[in-house]
Amino acid sequence: EVQVVESGGGLVKPGGSLRLSCVASGFSFSSYTMNWVRQAPGKGLEWVSSISRSSDFIYYADSVRGRFTISRDNAKNSLYLQMSSLRAEDTAVYYCATKGVTAAPNCFDSWGQGTLVTVS
Amino acid sequence: DIQLTQSPSFLSASVGDRVTITCRASQGLSNYLAWYQQKPGKAPNLLIYAASTLQSGVPSRFSGSESGTEFTLTISSLQPEDFATYYCQQLNSYPLTFGGGTKVEIK
Numbered sequence: 001e002v003q004v005v006e007s008g009g010g011l012v013k014p015g016g017s018l019r020l021s022c023v024a025s026g027f028s029f030s031s032y033t034m035n036w037v038r039q040a041p042g043k044g045l046e047w048v049s050s051i052s053r054s055s056d057f058i059y060y061a062d063s064v065r066g067r068f069t070i071s072r073d074n075a076k077n078s079l080y081l082q083m084s085s086l087r088a089e090d091t092a093v094y095y096c097a098t099k100g101v102t103a104a105p106n107c108f109d110s111w112g113q114g115t116l117v118t119v120s
Numbered sequence: 121d122i123q124l125t126q127s128p129s130f131l132s133a134s135v136g137d138r139v140t141i142t143c144r145a146s147q148g149l150s151n152y153l154a155w156y157q158q159k160p161g162k163a164p165n166l167l168i169y170a171a172s173t174l175q176s177g178v179p180s181r182f183s184g185s186e187s188g189t190e191f192t193l194t195i196s197s198l199q200p201e202d203f204a205t206y207y208c209q210q211l212n213s214y215p216l217t218f219g220g221g222t223k224v225e226i227k
Contacts, residue, residue, distance in 0.1 A: 035216075044207065044218060044220050045156075045209075045218040046218065047215060047217065050214070059214040059215065061215050062215065095164075102176065104173065106152040106154070106170065107166055107169035107170075107175075107209075107211065108156075108209070109169070109175065111164055111165070112163060113163055
């Protein structure tokens, strides 16, 4: 069974930093693009960042570029999101999602339960 | 950037109703459009990918279609467990984007 589990969320002051982690199991982690999506309280979904299987291609939303860094460690089946210069508007549940593991490549087919980041 | 305009943003319907949600893209997507269902306090769940392909395990009352840059999610007969918020997402090009969501509530 494909599973991704996020951790690392918490309360941080504006301007602070936080590192989120996502541990994957049940599939060949090194073969798939991985992604972060966030959802502010009471709001819709917002794509944050994606990283290709070998970290060759990395993409960010404009809202986080220059402040967030996505990375992965294929040996540890782990995805990371280093967040710095945090702002109140970064407050959200952050989800880790797989891309195309159980379905075609162009969809987010497995999601974690999310980890809450509160900037206040 | 590709914009997705989802409508309606809110929908009130009864069990057994046929429900249609629309997602309009600002440019062509080459059918790289997915639909998700999200229930309160839960992660989104993939329903449909490639505009019209049903994800494994998703009930057949859900269907998707495409006409140019307009995409439609249809629930043929709304069930109690279908009351949720639905999102479309384009994966044609970065930055990836989501529609604003459609909340389906009980009438």
